[in-house]
Amino acid sequence: MNIIKYIIQKEFRQIFRNKAMLPIIFVMPIIQLIILSNAATFEVKNIKFAYIDNDKTSFSRELVEKFDASNYFAVLTDFPSSKIATSAMLNGKVDVVLEIPPNFERNLLKEKKTDVSLTINAIDGAAAGVENVYANQIVKQFNKKAQVRLMQAGNEMKKLQTIETIPLFWYNETLNYKTFMVPGILVMLVTMITLFLSGMNIVREKEIGTLEQINVTPIKKHHFIIGKLFPFLVLGLVLLTVGLIIAKLLFNIPIVGSIGLLYLYTVVYILVVLGIGLFISNFTDTQQQAMFIAWFFMVIFILMSGLFTPIESMPKWAQVLTEFNPIKYFVQVMRMVMLKGAGFTDIYPQLIKTFAYAVLMNGLAVFSYKKVS
Amino acid sequence: MSITLRNISKSYGPAKALNDISFNVEQGELFGLIGPDGAGKTTLFRILTTLLIQEEGEATVAGYDVITDYKAIRNHVGYMPGKFSLYQDLTVEENLNFFATIFDTTIDENYDLIKDIYVQIEPFKNRKAGKLSGGMKQKLALSCALIHKPKVLFLDEPTTGVDPVSRKEFWEMLKRLQQKNITILVSTPYMDEAELCDRIALITDGQILEINTPHSIIDAFPKKIYNVRASETYRLIQDLESYPNTHSAYPFGEYVHFTSRHSNFSPEDLMTFLKGKQHTGIEIFETIPTIEDTFMELSNTNTLATNA
Numbered sequence: 001m002n003i004i005k006y007i008i009q010k011e012f013r014q015i016f017r018n019k020a021m022l023p024i025i026f027v028m029p030i031i032q033l034i035i036l037s038n039a040a041t042f043e044v045k046n047i048k049f050a051y052i053d054n055d056k057t058s059f060s061r062e063l064v065e066k067f068d069a070s071n072y073f074a075v076l077t078d079f080p081s082s083k084i085a086t087s088a089m090l091n092g093k094v095d096v097v098l099e100i101p102p103n104f105e106r107n108l109l110k111e112k113k114t115d116v117s118l119t120i121n122a123i124d125g126a127a128a129g130v131e132n133v134y135a136n137q138i139v140k141q142f143n144k145k146a147q148v149r150l151m152q153a154g155n156e157m158k159k160l161q162t163i164e165t166i167p168l169f170w171y172n173e174t175l176n177y178k179t180f181m182v183p184g185i186l187v188m189l190v191t192m193i194t195l196f197l198s199g200m201n202i203v204r205e206k207e208i209g210t211l212e213q214i215n216v217t218p219i220k221k222h223h224f225i226i227g228k229l230f231p232f233l234v235l236g237l238v239l240l241t242v243g244l245i246i247a248k249l250l251f252n253i254p255i256v257g258s259i260g261l262l263y264l265y266t267v268v269y270i271l272v273v274l275g276i277g278l279f280i281s282n283f284t285d286t287q288q289q290a291m292f293i294a295w296f297f298m299v300i301f302i303l304m305s306g307l308f309t310p311i312e313s314m315p316k317w318a319q320v321l322t323e324f325n326p327i328k329y330f331v332q333v334m335r336m337v338m339l340k341g342a343g344f345t346d347i348y349p350q351l352i353k354t355f356a357y358a359v360l361m362n363g364l365a366v367f368s369y370k371k372v373s
Numbered sequence: 374m375s376i377t378l379r380n381i382s383k384s385y386g387p388a389k390a391l392n393d394i395s396f397n398v399e400q401g402e403l404f405g406l407i408g409p410d411g412a413g414k415t416t417l418f419r420i421l422t423t424l425l426i427q428e429e430g431e432a433t434v435a436g437y438d439v440i441t442d443y444k445a446i447r448n449h450v451g452y453m454p455g456k457f458s459l460y461q462d463l464t465v466e467e468n469l470n471f472f473a474t475i476f477d478t479t480i481d482e483n484y485d486l487i488k489d490i491y492v493q494i495e496p497f498k499n500r501k502a503g504k505l506s507g508g509m510k511q512k513l514a515l516s517c518a519l520i521h522k523p524k525v526l527f528l529d530e531p532t533t534g535v536d537p538v539s540r541k542e543f544w545e546m547l548k549r550l551q552q553k554n555i556t557i558l559v560s561t562p563y564m565d566e567a568e569l570c571d572r573i574a575l576i577t578d579g580q581i582l583e584i585n586t587p588h589s590i591i592d593a594f595p596k597k598i599y600n601v602r603a604s605e606t607y608r609l610i611q612d613l614e615s616y617p618n619t620h621s622a623y624p625f626g627e628y629v630h631f632t633s634r635h636s637n638f639s640p641e642d643l644m645t646f647l648k649g650k651q652h653t654g655i656e657i658f659e660t661i662p663t664i665e666d667t668f669m670e671l672s673n674t675n676t677l678a679t680n681a
Contacts, residue, residue: 002474002477003474003475003477006470006471006474006475007475010460010463010467010471013463013467014460014462014463017462017463018462208458208460208461209454209456209457209458210458210459210460212424212454212458213452213454213458213459213472213517214475215424216422216423216424216447216450216452217447217472217475217476218444218447218448218475218476218477219475
């Protein structure tokens with residue numbers, strides 16, 4: 001016990017004595033949290049919109065005004081011909097072009113039917129989809145108004161039959177993107193810091209030669225490993241605390257569920273990450289190698305975690321792979337507990353899987369750590 | 374018997390690092406492993422300190438087998454690797470405390486053993502190890518290796534990169550430790566340090582050339598050895614190599630050490646030869662052989678034997 005205590009004490013001393021370490025551990029994640037949470041948003045706003053009005057009637061003007069009134073579209077220009085509009089889109093000056101055909105108003109009045117053409121820059125497919133939906137909503141609204149006017153003008157009295165959907169956004173009523181992103185980014189930060197620090201820590205002792213010195217002592221493997229990893233568990237939890245405080249104070253993210261449950265899960269989760277870090281350091285000889293391998297896993301874990309892109313839309317094989325991604329579970333638990341107020345039984349499957357993962361990784365790490373080369 | 378090795382071999386891929394090494398070290402002996410870089414000294418240390426497993430042969434340290442009883446060995450040996458490997462960001466005292474703790478002891482418990490050494494660095498006990506001078510680092514490393522009162526001490530090139538004064542002090546410390554009945558196995562590439570050991574093993578290319586006391590090794594030198602000097606040393610060596618009676622000629626300090634093929638060699642003959650080659654300021658006189666001469670002689674015949 002005394003030995004573990006002394007190793008832990010030594011690790012903390014070394015961490016706090018390293019002048020570059022404290023900013024890396026605390027300042028960098030905070031800056032990242034603030035920047036990323038504000039910047040990493042999928043909301044599509046200020047769409048560069050242009051139109052070609054071949055009709056120039058009160059109807060067509062009204063349609064354009066509707067686009068203008070919308071928050072999503074920034075009406076840029078009115079192009080005289082579709083040729084100029086096309087070249088503007090090629091230059092990236094506009095992303096959405098609406099073309100109103102000649103005789104728009106007349107056809108609408110006479111035949112009660114007309115078409116408009118909508119051209120969308122679809123290089124970013126997700127954004128193009130969203131833009132399409134926004135544009136359609138506006139055209140639909142216009143349609144409804146036009147029908148009312150047609151009815152007044154028309155001879156036949158026809159009762160309007162419309163079904164309207166009124167969406168209710170649960171757990172994030174205002175569709176605030178930050179509410180969705182902040183818990184996820186917090187997960188990323190806790191994982192990154194604990195993985196990198198633990199992955200490089202033992203390799204560092206290899207590099208400076210102290211590991212060899214320690215290996216000739218009678219110290220027990222598990223004493224050494226526990227002593228080494230415990231400080232990073234503490235650091236991870238401190239980081240989570242700092243992150244949660246920022247989330248609450250700065251972003252006003254709701255924390256509906258139990259904080260205790262969140263910490264319980266985080267402890268188990270950090271054990272997984274530390275196990276992976278230790279495993280990496282057993283198979284590398286320099287901090288540089290360890291860093292690259294840690295990055296390799298980090299990038300895959302983050303991009304396949306459901307943090308930025310939904311797992312449901314990945315191909316089947318990728319979805320199977322995500323089962324082995326600890327970040328996925330942490331992101332789920334974090335969002336469930338913080339936003340939905342999930343209880344112990346709700347996160348039980350994730351907790352069990354993470355726990356099994358922790359046992360496996362740490363088992364492998366202790367097994368592969370050899371005092372003899 | 375404190376250390377025994379029987380037919381130890383170890384190779385890294387095709388390169389043989391150690392080839393059939395056998396020797397014994399007595400309890401309380403100061404035993405030196407003398408050889409150039411790459412001779413296999415560090416590999417031998419790593420096997421004896423249970424950091425590496427040999428391919429063939431058996432070895433015991435303090436009566437324990439290096440493979441089956443490696444745990445017991447780790448309690449009874451102190452190891453000072455060639456490279457300074459303490460925590461540079463911890464202070465002198467913290468380093469010592471750390472090693473005391475992982476050996477489950479305290480500084481106070483074995484203070485008498487390290488006292489002589491530690492008093493010299495105690496004034497700097499709050500300084501970080503990385504900020505110490507070379508000699509100080511070495512004293513700290515030795516203190517850390519001794520803190521658990523080991524029966525056997527392994528020192529891998531402890532004086533490499535240390536100034537001559539600190540080197541001399543260090544060997545005096547080793548002599549004092551020997552009085553306390555600690556067996557010491559020390560390796561060094563410096564031949565002058567060899568004479569301070571009780572017995573030495575000359576090692577090169579993973580093979581032992583000779584094991585004996587430094588005195589016997591010098592006495593066994595088979596030839597008369599001459600110091601030769603002339604104003605142009607480089608040309609002197611070249612000309613000596615072309616001299617028909619030359620057995621060996623290599624630089625040694627300000628002189629060239631020369632041995633002849635024949636026992637009835639006369640220095641006058643060489644003098645005439647060198648004068649014929651327009652050398653000036655020639656000096657030739659007999660000198661006493663050193664460990665280095667023996668080493669050169671033995672490794673020469675060894676290479677000849679392997680090449681033949």
